[in-house]
Amino acid sequence: xxxxxxxxxxxxxxxxxxLAGVDLSMETGEIYGFIGPNGAGKSTTIRVLLGIIRASxxxxxxxxxxxxxxxxxxxxxxxxxxxxxxxxNNLSGGEVIDLFLRLRKGHDRHxxxxxxxxxxxxxxxxxxxxxxxxxxxxxxxxxxxADADLYILDEPTSGLDPLMELIFRQCVAEAKAAGASxxxxxxxxSEVEHLCDRISIIRQGRIIDSGSLAEMRHLTRNxxxxxxxxxxxxxxxxxxxxxxxxxxEAAANTAGRGATTGNTVSFSLDNTQTSALLAFLxxxxxxxxxxxxxxxxxxxxxxxEGR
Amino acid sequence: MVIPxxxxxxxxxxxxxxxxxxxxSALRSSTHNITRLMAFMLRxxxxxxxxxxxxxxxxxxxxxxxxPSMIGSAQDIAILREAMSNxxxxxxxxxxxxxxxxxxxxxAQFMLVFSALLVxxxxxxxxxxxxxxxxxxxxxxxxxxxxxxxxxNLLATLTLSFxxxxxxxxxxxxxxxxFGVEGMGAFGSLLxxxxxxxxxxxxxxxxxxxxxxxxxxxxxxxIAFALLGATYLLRAVGDVAAGNVSVDAGVDAELFxxxxxxxxxxxxxxxxDNHSWPLLVLFAASxxxxxxxxxxxxxxxSGAGLIAPCAGRAHASALLRGPWSLAWxxxxxxxxxxxxxxxIIAVAYGSVFGDMSLFYESNDLYRLMIGTAGVxxxxxLMDPVVALLMLIMAVISAVPVVxxxxxxxxxxxxxxxxxxxxxxxxxxxxLGGYALIALLLAFVLQLTTALGMWAAAWMSMDNPITLxxxxxxxxNYLPAVLFMVGLAVFLVGALPQATVLTWLxxxxxxxxxxxxxxxxxxxWTTKLTPFGILPRYPVDDFEPTLAGVLCIVAIALAAIGLxxxxxxxxx
Numbered sequence: 083x084x085x086x087x088x089x090x091x092x093x094x095x096x097x098x099x100x101l102a103g104v105d106l107s108m109e110t111g112e113i114y115g116f117i118g119p120n121g122a123g124k125s126t127t128i129r130v131l132l133g134i135i136r137a138s139x140x141x142x143x144x145x146x147x148x149x150x151x152x153x154x155x156x157x158x159x160x161x162x163x164x165x166x167x168x169x170x171n172n173l174s175g176g177e178v179i180d181l182f183l184r185l186r187k188g189h190d191r192h193x194x195x196x197x198x199x200x201x202x203x204x205x206x207x208x209x210x211x212x213x214x215x216x217x218x219x220x221x222x223x224x225x226x227x228a229d230a231d232l233y234i235l236d237e238p239t240s241g242l243d244p245l246m247e248l249i250f251r252q253c254v255a256e257a258k259a260a261g262a263s264x265x266x267x268x269x270x271x272s273e274v275e276h277l278c279d280r281i282s283i284i285r286q287g288r289i290i291d292s293g294s295l296a297e298m299r300h301l302t303r304n305x306x307x308x309x310x311x312x313x314x315x316x317x318x319x320x321x322x323x324x325x326x327x328x329x330x331e332a333a334a335n336t337a338g339r340g341a342t343t344g345n346t347v348s349f350s351l352d353n354t355q356t357s358a359l360l361a362f363l364x365x366x367x368x369x370x371x372x373x374x375x376x377x378x379x380x381x382x383x384x385x386x387e388g389r
Numbered sequence: 390m391v392i393p394x395x396x397x398x399x400x401x402x403x404x405x406x407x408x409x410x411x412x413x414s415a416l417r418s419s420t421h422n423i424t425r426l427m428a429f430m431l432r433x434x435x436x437x438x439x440x441x442x443x444x445x446x447x448x449x450x451x452x453x454x455x456x457p458s459m460i461g462s463a464q465d466i467a468i469l470r471e472a473m474s475n476x477x478x479x480x481x482x483x484x485x486x487x488x489x490x491x492x493x494x495x496x497a498q499f500m501l502v503f504s505a506l507l508v509x510x511x512x513x514x515x516x517x518x519x520x521x522x523x524x525x526x527x528x529x530x531x532x533x534x535x536x537x538x539x540x541x542n543l544l545a546t547l548t549l550s551f552x553x554x555x556x557x558x559x560x561x562x563x564x565x566x567x568f569g570v571e572g573m574g575a576f577g578s579l580l581x582x583x584x585x586x587x588x589x590x591x592x593x594x595x596x597x598x599x600x601x602x603x604x605x606x607x608x609x610x611x612i613a614f615a616l617l618g619a620t621y622l623l624r625a626v627g628d629v630a631a632g633n634v635s636v637d638a639g640v641d642a643e644l645f646x647x648x649x650x651x652x653x654x655x656x657x658x659x660x661x662d663n664h665s666w667p668l669l670v671l672f673a674a675s676x677x678x679x680x681x682x683x684x685x686x687x688x689x690x691s692g693a694g695l696i697a698p699c700a701g702r703a704h705a706s707a708l709l710r711g712p713w714s715l716a717w718x719x720x721x722x723x724x725x726x727x728x729x730x731x732x733i734i735a736v737a738y739g740s741v742f743g744d745m746s747l748f749y750e751s752n753d754l755y756r757l758m759i760g761t762a763g764v765x766x767x768x769x770l771m772d773p774v775v776a777l778l779m780l781i782m783a784v785i786s787a788v789p790v791v792x793x794x795x796x797x798x799x800x801x802x803x804x805x806x807x808x809x810x811x812x813x814x815x816x817x818x819x820l821g822g823y824a825l826i827a828l829l830l831a832f833v834l835q836l837t838t839a840l841g842m843w844a845a846a847w848m849s850m851d852n853p854i855t856l857x858x859x860x861x862x863x864x865n866y867l868p869a870v871l872f873m874v875g876l877a878v879f880l881v882g883a884l885p886q887a888t889v890l891t892w893l894x895x896x897x898x899x900x901x902x903x904x905x906x907x908x909x910x911x912x913w914t915t916k917l918t919p920f921g922i923l924p925r926y927p928v929d930d931f932e933p934t935l936a937g938v939l940c941i942v943a944i945a946l947a948a949i950g951l952x953x954x955x956x957x958x959x960x
């Protein structure tokens with residue numbers, strides 16, 4: 083059954099078109115990635131899904147109910163974490179967490195205290211004195227200790243340090259294990275890659291690509307830069323190698339130290355073809371090898387430009 | 390003194406030079422780049438500051454040329470003098486100095502304290518804006534990371550406030566002098582301006598000091614405005630006591646006015662003796678306070694006041710469990726403060742009844758002025774005064790009442806509602822909760838007013854006004870306050886950009902009711918407002934139909950607002 087579904091979702095603010103027909107469909111128990119650059123319409127879509135704003139046209143359904151008119155019933159079973167958490171300065175973090183738990187249906191007091199400990203949050207501090215990361219933790223604890231069926235997370239890790247990001251991933255995994263669905267909006271591709279079963283990509287208010295992670299392999303192309311002593315002829319012909327660029331700067335750099343002339347290349351590589359590349363490089367005396375995942379910006383520039 | 394130049398002492402020597410070396414270089418390093426900082430502040434305030442200064446100048450000057458046309462004949466002046474020397478008016482405006490009631494004396498009594506209040510409010514807001522507010526929102530951190538000294542921001546703020554006050558002083562003084570109204574000499578006019586400037590500057594210095602101590606910018610604003618109100622009330626108490634020479638304690642009680650900046654500036658005896666010593670005293674006090682603020686500012690950590698905020702609860706109490714209890718929790722502190730403020734003002738107004746009853750019994754002119762035909766005793770003569778004071782109190786009480794409803798809009802503006810409404814929370818229920826709290830508050834404040842005034846009257850009058858009359862008078866205005874609730878709900882729900890209308894309406898009402906009676910504006914100017922349209926109860930009869938209509942309009946507005954709030958996009 084579809085836990086979250088939008089059909090032709092359109093939203094105009096005056097003349098500006100924020101959403102131009104967004105179609106999403108998310109199954110129960112899935113972790114669904116929603117990625118796109120800043121200003122693409124991610125937050126607007128989520129605000130429509132939460133019934134904060136009303137779609138100009140189109141349908142948004144959660145649990146088969148209308149996101150606008152049945153907002154209150156829907157919200158009994160969902161938990162939300164915004165990317166920018168604004169709280170009440172004179173309430174403590176613990177009070178805010180409890181308030182939000184009471185505003186929803188079921189919650190686990192034990193789990194709340196455990197999460198506060200895991201996220202290393204001081205619940206007695208007033209929200210006005212929290213840093214951005216700590217306010218984010220308040221919202222995360224409030225969301226994950228709610229026994230929700232659907233978690234809507236809008237760039238939830240902004241401001242968190244890597245250690246806390248790890249705990250966040252554990253929480254998402256635990257929520258999934260408990261049978262809940264997670265809608266995760268992000269502009270960090272690696273975060274989505276780690277967690278999500280399916281992905282939709284939004285750009286300029288439109289979904290431009292969606293599918294399972296396997297279907298989206300082209301997104302997980304790494305950028306490789308390497309330097310080898312032996313010539314690299316034939317590299318361009320390997321399957322999965324794209325956009326090959328050869329540079330000889332390294333030769334000049336190492337010449338002074340009496341090293342042999344090297345060949346430096348950079349290219350993109352489909353992750354599935356990694357072993358083929360390694361086999362090719364085995365007897366070519368590789369001195370330097372860097373492989374980096376593409377940033378979302380690169381992805382959009384290379385793959386989606388002009389679509 | 391010779392400092393040993395041995396190598397081992399070099400470090401010590403440098404440290405010493407840095408800490409206590411030339412005072413000038415220390416000042417330079419702590420105030421580095423101050424001119425640029427001031428230019429930057431001016432740029433940030435390019436609209437804010439000119440508008441405030443303009444408002445202050447307007448209030449301080451526009452009525453001056455109108456006086457002779459409004460109060461022309463000798464009889465007018467005599468009547469006005471009698472009216473304005475009654476304790477209620479003295480408490481509100483100040484003492485009349487001098488033998489003859491010239492336009493200058495009149496003007497000083499009408500306008501000096503009010504203009505000074507506005508200038509002081511501007512200074513409080515300005516200083517908080519550029520100190521703690523910037524600090525809290527992280528803007529100051531970016532500035533301090535630049536080569537800018539630790540005290541530079543505070544010094545720039547106070548220098549600008551000094552310049553602004555100087556501007557207000559010079560321009561307002563010059564304008565008033567230029568009007569050339571009879572009895573308003575050039576020196577007195579300039580002194581009037583200077584009094585405004587000095588009272589502004591002392592509040593800038595006081596706020597700079599509070600800002601070092603308080604835990605947050607909100608707390609700073611609260612304390613500073615409480616102090617503003619307290620000094621105004623001290624002046625009122627001192628002035629009434631000073632005017633009441635028949636009371637033995639009168640001379641001592643005038644001290645209350647002398648420790649208040651507003652009381653002190655009055656002691657310039659403007660347009661009569663034109664003393665300048667009160668201004669010198671105030672200015673010296675400002676410098677001392679400012680110096681203290683600098684010392685504390687260099688000492689404390691950025692972002693923290695000297696009073697640390699106390700830790701909150703780890704768990705919410707069982708009472709914090711839904712939209713209504715959250716709303717209550719958010720406005721609770723403000724409401725308690727306002728109930729106290731309203732009670733204090735009510736007592737202050739009420740305490741003048743005792744003096745007034747004496748005053749009326751011996752005064753034919755007043756009876757002539759208010760034109761109450763067929764009244765027999767002092768109690769009857771008191772009725773119009775009770776009605777007017779209650780009307781003013783109702784307008785004052787409407788401020789926190791509207792504040793409660795508008796709070797939901799400011800929650801929206803601060804982007805807190807997105808997360809809040811992601812809970813299973815109905816919008817109508819939430820806005821309804823704020824409206825309900827506002828309704829209860831309106832009722833409580835009217836009761837507080839009646840009780841406060843009655844208690845003070847009971848203690849000061851031989852033949853006190855009954856509690857029943859006070860209650861009925863207060864409740865007579867309740868429909869008007871309810872109308873304000875309805876209007877606020879309507880605006881928050883349907884036209885959130887226009888909530889400022891509520892404040893404009895209240896400001897207009899206050900002006901029309903208060904100034905209208907002083908300036909003799911036509912009656913319809915007050916009838917335009919929900920407060921003015923109601924009968925002035927003990928004088929006129931209570932009109933249940935009118936009250937009912939007002940309530941029905943309020944309910945209708947609120948209903949439209951609630952429906953619209955359910956249907957609109959949130960920010």
